[in-house]
Amino acid sequence: MIQMSLVFLISGLVILGYSSSISGQNTYQAVVRDVCGPAIGNLCEICYVFNLFIISVAFLVIVADQLQKLCVSLYELITGLPESEMPYYWYTDQRFALFLLCLFFIFPLSVPKEISIQKYTSVLGTFAATYLTVAITVKYYMRPVHEINLSPLYSSGVSSWASMFSVIPTICFGFQCHEACVAVYSSMENRKLSHWVIISVVSMFICLIIYSLTGVFGYLTFGKNVAPDILMSYSGGDVTMIIARLLFGISIITIFPIIVLLGRSVIQDPLLRRRHKHTAVTESYESRTRVALTTAWVTVTLLITVFVPDISKVISVVGGVSAFFIFIFPDTF
Structure with missing residues (x-):
């Protein structure tokens, strides 16, 4: 399943890069409109905006989870008391902290017309993912033997096949980069197709290694009790995971403006043309x-995040819509 998905993922990236080169367009929706016509272009824009919007919600849900765990971690480190004795104040609620984060950091970073600094800050996301993978792997091998959860035996049948296909939305969410790949390709100095193929293959294999190691060792550590957000499964006082939460939070804050920029352009460009x-x-x-x-x-995504705190539900929606941009739209070219 993973190997087949990886082939489609890489093929989609290559097709999109090639389509951008022959059409001369520098955005995903513009390439679809130029190659497939206005009708498919309009459908693409609707799906594109919706997908980017739900991705924004998913990112804020992840940030909210990390803020909650960070508050607990700081309380335990400062007071030495367990989480159960932590008093509740409105200003310590992660929702209030998320509001302040959106107001003073995410919104100002998302307003500029162009966000050229993201080409440098995006490296932080790769570093954060690599750090988390190494940390989870090391944590697994450093655990006492009696705490290790034995993995369940392999099961076969209809239920196993159903569960296998049910993870496709999660895979699509994890590997999605197709929405921004046309913009990335257009910004490259070397736009040879062979160069783009190498970049696509290497990038997807790096993601495959990071995601596979994180998923395998995370599951071996916690078994079926693993949280949808793996960082939420670790104790708040774990300094290694506190660093991981900080890195992930900062990386998402720097990535969020890219999502806003891509989605905003789809809405703003027709308004300006009109x-x-x-x-x-x-x-x-x-x-x-x-x-x-x-x-x-930012306001609407923040409100949805407050009322939909379960990241697994958001990912299932995002992954389903992402399939359009990974499998369907590239095939129409």
């Missing part, structure tokens, strides 16, 4: 539109 037909598009109008769309995007 405005341009009747009058000149001033810088102030573009700025007001950009700020308004960014405000609405």
Whole structure:
């Protein structure tokens, strides 16, 4: 299943890069519209915005989980008391902390018209994922023997096949990068297709290794009791995992503006084109539109995050929609 999915994932990236090169477009939705026509282009834009929006929700849910665990960790480290004795105050609620994070960090980073700094900060995400994988693997081998959860025996039959196919949305969520790949390809200095193929293959194999090791050793450590967010399965006082939470939180904060930029452009560009037909598009109008769309995007995703705290439910939706951009739309080219 993983090998077959990896073939489709890499093929989709290569097809999108090739389509971008022959069409001369630098965004995913523009490539689809140019190659497949206006009707498919409109469908793509709707799915594109919806998918990016749900991805934003998923990212904020992950950040909220880490904020909650960080608050508990700091309380245990400072007071030496267990989590059960931690008093509740409104200003210590992770939802309030998430609101402050969105207000003072995520929103200001998402407002600019171009976010060129992301080409450097994105390295942090790779480092955070690698650190987490190494930490989970080391933690597994350092555990006392009597604490190790034995994995269940292999099962066969209809239930095992159903469970195997049920993880496809999660795989799509983990490997999704197709929404931004056209923009990435367009920003490259060397746009030879062979160079893009090498980048696609290497990137997907790195993801495969990181995800596989994290999933295997995380499951071997906690068994069926593992949380949807693996970091939530570790104790709050674990310094190694506190560092992992901080790294992941910072990396998501730097990645979130990219998602907003991609989704906002799909909505803003038609508005600017429509405005341009009747009058000149001033810088102030573009700025007001950009700020308004960014405000609405961050606000609505924050509200949904507060009321949908289960990351597994969000991932199942994101993974299902991501299949359009990984398997379906590239095949139409």
